[in-house]
Amino acid sequence: MADKTILIAEDSSVILNLTKKILELQNYKILTAKNGGEVIKQVENNKIDAILMDLNIPVKSGMDCTREIRAHKDKDIANIPIIAVTGNANNYSMEDFKEAGINDYLPKPLDFDALVLTVKKYTAQ
Numbered sequence: 001m002a003d004k005t006i007l008i009a010e011d012s013s014v015i016l017n018l019t020k021k022i023l024e025l026q027n028y029k030i031l032t033a034k035n036g037g038e039v040i041k042q043v044e045n046n047k048i049d050a051i052l053m054d055l056n057i058p059v060k061s062g063m064d065c066t067r068e069i070r071a072h073k074d075k076d077i078a079n080i081p082i083i084a085v086t087g088n089a090n091n092y093s094m095e096d097f098k099e100a101g102i103n104d105y106l107p108k109p110l111d112f113d114a115l116v117l118t119v120k121k122y123t124a125q
Contacts, residue, residue, distance in 0.1 A: 004123045007042050009033040009062060010054040010085070015110070019052065022112050023119060036060025043069060043077050050122045052115075053102070055086040062086070063100045070101035081122035085110065 006028045010016040020030045031046055033039040036059040042048065051069075055062035062084060072078040084097060084105035097105055104118055 003029075004049045005029045005031060005047060006119060006123070007031045007033060007039065007046075007048045007051045009036070009039045009051060009057055009065065011035060011057045012054075015054075015108070018112075019110065019115065022115060026116055026119070028119070028123075033057075036062070036065045039065045040068060043072075043080060044074075047076075048080055050081045050083060050119055052083050052085050052106075052119070055084055055092070056088070063092075063096070063102075066100045066102055083118055083122065 006023055008016055008019050008030060010019065011034050016032055020032065023030055031042050031048065033042050035057050053062040053066060066082050069080060069082065070078055081103045082101065084102045085108060086105065087108035089105060089107050103122060106115055106118060
């Protein structure tokens, strides 16, 4: 499992650090991005196995980042599993998520058991 890298796109340091700690305890390697611009840089410069994408990040929203990743010319990048994390899931329907290319979503406040299970589901080979 230690070879699995998760990118956490989250602008709240508190949530970011908690999520990071939880996943590090599961032996994941963690990369972080505080805004949508950093997300794209990270996916282009690292091999990432899954992305936890806060939908309300600055610069580029999580939805826009997801669409950009899905449209990427590198198929490995275009197919990274993306798990949306949002406090306002009610603003989106599953259709919106599917249309953007989001694989799954976790509501905030994060349930850490659900977080671990969901990440495991998408990183299990």
